[in-house]
Amino acid sequence: MTSRPWLLSGPALTLFGVLLLVPLAMTFVLSFNSFDFYEGIIPTASFANYAEVLGDGYFWEIFGRTFAIAAATTAICALIGVPQALILYRLSPAWRSLVVLIVIGPLLISVVVRTLGWAILLGNRGVINTALMDWGLIERPFRMMYTSGGIVLALVHVFVPFMVLAVWAALQRKDPATEAAAESLGASSFTIFRRIVLPQAMPGILSGSLIVFSMAASAFATPAILGGRRVKVVATTVYDEFLNTLNWPLGAAIAMLLLISVMAVMLAWNRLVERRFGEGLQ
Amino acid sequence: MNRNGAFSKAFNILFCAFMLAPIVVVLGVSFTPEGFLEFPPSGISLRWYEAILDNPDFIQAAWISLQLAFAAATVATLLAIPAALAIGQSRFRGRDALQAIFLSPLMVPTVVLGIAFLRFLSLFGLNGTFAGLTACHAIIITPFILRLVLAAVTGLDMSAARAAESLGAGRWTVFRRITLPAILPGVVGGWVLAFITSFDELTVTVFIVNPSTTTLPVRMFSHITQTTDPLVASVSSVTVIFSLALMILVDRLYGLDRLLIGEGKKA
Amino acid sequence: MAFLTLDGLTKRYGEVTAVDSLSCSVEKGEFVSLLGPSGCGKTTTLQMIAGFEQPSAGHIRLGGRDLAAIPARERGLGIVFQSYALFLHMTVRENVAFGLEMRKVAKKELKARVERALELVHLGALADRYPRAMSGGQRQRVALARALVIEPELLLLDEPLSNLDAKLREEMQLELRRIQREAGVTTLMVTHDQSEALAMSDRVVVMDGGQLQQVDSPFNVYETPRCSFVSTFLGKSNNFAAMLESRDATGSVLACNGVTLRGPVAHLRPGPAEIAIRPERIRLAAPGEGLLRGTVQERVFLGAQWMLAIDTPLGGFLVARPNSGAQEVEIGAEVGLDWSPADMRILPAGEAA
Structure with missing residues (x-):
């Protein structure tokens, strides 16, 4: 009887063990190896790659930019995703299914396609600049391609559906009568929002922020297309080390640092949330 | 009940415009008769759609992506159903750890997964093979299916299986006749979501393809980073239409919100 | 020798003893209720008879054979679950036919037996409906027909009326008793509702804290309770x-x-x-x-x-x-x-x- 669950999950567990846990462990080991242009990967065991990354301002800048972009993306997603979730929650069912399709549907469209759309919109001769110049609002194109701001804008588009979904799910779990109850007790609509709705949406906001942050910190396609070589982030740097410079050990070390820092932020966030909200969040 | 005020309505419209803008732009550009990215297009032409037919690269990549997504989604579904039954229907030591392992591809940065797969596959000479790609994609998309099937399994009335058992049905019959039909919407929804995720996957795939197994997103990505002609817009438009069709199908079948939240009810 | 015998039946979950050496018996054709407050062990007892739980100690004998080694699907018992456990993706007819299919009953006979079972519970007209579109009372009848159609040696009813509203419950008490008499099937019902137990049973087994308190006819348990618990729990x-x-x-x-x-x-x-x-x-x-x-x-x-x-x-x-x-x-x-x-x-x- 007790072996049945293991028997059932055995095939999946085998695949995950062989093709996920082992490769991750191998990558971890790889990050301690060294690289020579002529000899390739040399199986040494040293912290040299980590020392190189941590001792170089160039990499600090890349990590700093990556986390700044992720933080800004998360903040904007929360700022516009929470009200949108609330609007969605209040829409009549017919409108709701249409708006859900518009808001969440893009999740099912390739990030490459969506980023291409932003490249067309943001370019110096792109849709936005052309329109602004035609209307005489600006004289010279406003540079948005190859900037962190452009990347943030596109990343918000890519990830805001996750925020809306998380908050909306939290709103659906709450008892709809709580708002009426607060109203019957004399609360104004702003008070109802602040004291009743927002606290109940909080678990969704917090989990949504976590999802958006971790995905934005490791996003690849959008910064690669909109940032090019000028605005590098950690994921594109790893890509270059692996497929252009071919210094796999250094790339592995950068990737491990990304993994560790993202995990650290997530754990700290969870700890903070638990301490701040305790058992109020289920 | 629509309790949204004027401000909310305006916000809603702006938000929807924001979500639609890049997609509309891509669709619009694809109809341009010109040789550069132009929006709004100066005319309506199918020139860049015809150009797809002259580019066997894109067609071959699309074909590989379809095969890969089909194979990976099917493999992952076959693995995820028994795993979800194990996790959802019994309490045992290690259950939470097991679930965490199966959901871990969502937690690890995709670029890390990509290089891990690259390192592993290249050591065994499997890099760029269809089998290697299928296995890696199956791992990435398993969490999506597992969540949906798990939600279906935990919502299941266990007494229906017991009733079937008391009427003389064996384990396999109970699964085939009672459990599977009950969780089928979750399974189908999970398969479709996994299919789309695999079909669109770039970050991991870009590390582990070779020229003969290049998928559509990888082909499009390298095309965009090298040149800017409307060809990639027309290819994108085709995939958007394809996604839209799947999306509407799923919405009718299962509910888009349920699919993506992985919980909740729809009457 | 009684038809169904429980002998020193015990179920322990770690430190907790849910059923404590319960011994009692049911005669062929009898309608017996297991009555007690929630947590008294009555449902666990039913689960052990059905084969969904393994006893920690003791024996269950049905018609002379020990059930211990027989898996649930081979025990051939008819069970009506508290939630009815209907197969929602099958029509009423398919639900009722399921047990006969498992027994590989020939098509013609299967059809006739399903028809008869549906007539017995007065559902002949609704045979092609899906359970979702039915009322609580109708679902209850489907569950009953599904359990009876396999002509079980023993019918187990797990709080069969608890999901019905008060008026329907009283009607179904009479109806259930009529169906049981017509089918002539030995029946064991688990309930926490004393009026239900008194109204329907030939004998009542009163349980509390995993232990048997008293077994007797409804009249006798009411009139001559043997302990304080029985006197206050019934009436x-x-x-x-x-x-x-x-x-x-x-x-x-x-x-x-x-x-x-x-x-x-x-x-x-x-x-x-x-x-x-x-x-x-x-x-x-x-x-x-x-x-x-x-x-x-x-x-x-x-x-x-x-x-x-x-x-x-x-x-x-x-x-x-x-x-x-x-x-x-x-x-x-x-x-x-x-x-x-x-x-x-x-x-x-x-x-x-």
Whole structure:
């Protein structure tokens, strides 16, 4: 009887063990190896790659930019995703299914396609600049391609559906009568929002922020297309080390640092949330 | 009940415009008769759609992506159903750890997964093979299916299986006749979501393809980073239409919100 | 040899003993209820008979064979689940046919037997509907037909009426009993509802804390409860701690809170005891007459009867009085309480107030 669950999950567990846990462990080991242009990967065991990354301002800048972009993306997603979730929650069912399709549907469209759309919109001769110049609002194109701001804008588009979904799910779990109850007790609509709705949406906001942050910190396609070589982030740097410079050990070390820092932020966030909200969040 | 005020309505419209803008732009550009990215297009032409037919690269990549997504989604579904039954229907030591392992591809940065797969596959000479790609994609998309099937399994009335058992049905019959039909919407929804995720996957795939197994997103990505002609817009438009069709199908079948939240009810 | 025998049946979950060496038996064709409050072990007992739980100790014998080694799917029992456990993706007919399909019954016979089972529960007209589109009472009938169509040796009913509203529940009590008689199937029902158990069963098995308290006909468990728990769990009862002072072949004498009362023939030794009197056996008399003097504290009208709460030197009494059409005594009125010694029950000392 007790072996049945293991028997059932055995095939999946085998695949995950062989093709996920082992490769991750191998990558971890790889990050301690060294690289020579002529000899390739040399199986040494040293912290040299980590020392190189941590001792170089160039990499600090890349990590700093990556986390700044992720933080800004998360903040904007929360700022516009929470009200949108609330609007969605209040829409009549017919409108709701249409708006859900518009808001969440893009999740099912390739990030490459969506980023291409932003490249067309943001370019110096792109849709936005052309329109602004035609209307005489600006004289010279406003540079948005190859900037962190452009990347943030596109990343918000890519990830805001996750925020809306998380908050909306939290709103659906709450008892709809709580708002009426607060109203019957004399609360104004702003008070109802602040004291009743927002606290109940909080678990969704917090989990949504976590999802958006971790995905934005490791996003690849959008910064690669909109940032090019000028605005590098950690994921594109790893890509270059692996497929252009071919210094796999250094790339592995950068990737491990990304993994560790993202995990650290997530754990700290969870700890903070638990301490701040305790058992109020289920 | 629509309790949204004027401000909310305006916000809603702006938000929807924001979500639609890049997609509309891509669709619009694809109809341009010109040789550069132009929006709004100066005319309506199918020139860049015809150009797809002259580019066997894109067609071959699309074909590989379809095969890969089909194979990976099917493999992952076959693995995820028994795993979800194990996790959802019994309490045992290690259950939470097991679930965490199966959901871990969502937690690890995709670029890390990509290089891990690259390192592993290249050591065994499997890099760029269809089998290697299928296995890696199956791992990435398993969490999506597992969540949906798990939600279906935990919502299941266990007494229906017991009733079937008391009427003389064996384990396999109970699964085939009672459990599977009950969780089928979750399974189908999970398969479709996994299919789309695999079909669109770039970050991991870009590390582990070779020229003969290049998928559509990888082909499009390298095309965009090298040149800017409307060809990639027309290819994108085709995939958007394809996604839209799947999306509407799923919405009718299962509910888009349920699919993506992985919980909740729809009457 | 009884048809179904439970012998020292025990189920332990770690430290907790859910069922504690339960022994009882059910005769062929009998309708027996397992009655008790929630957590008394009745459902666990049913699960063990059905084969969904393994006993920690003891035996279950059905028609002479030990069920221990037989898996649930081969026990051939008909089970009606509390949630009905209908297969929602199958029509009523498909639901009912499922068990026969498992038995590889030939098409023609299967069809006829499904038809007959649906007729038995009066659902012939709804055979092609899906359970989702049916009312609670109809779903209940489908569950019953599905369990009966396999012609089980034993029918197990797990709180079968608890999901129905009060009026429908009373109708279904009669209906269920009719169907059981017509099918002639030995039936064991688990319920926490004492009126359901009394109305439907040939015999009632009262359980509490995993242990058997009393097995008897509904009339006997109500009239001659063997312990304090049974007297208060089935119907209402006025129970007081008392001292059995003397007994002989004609009756007994008890002291209760300074009042001396005459009781029926006692089977206990003189010493601490408990007395129980049903509310409907107490007559009201003029103040100063009868056995006790009391003051009416509360008066509740229940339609067919009145329920009075009366404060007496022994403590609070509940008294039921048939509604005769006349005005009932007012709150605050002084009354006398009277009953015949034969209506008093003397029980082993319990934890009564």
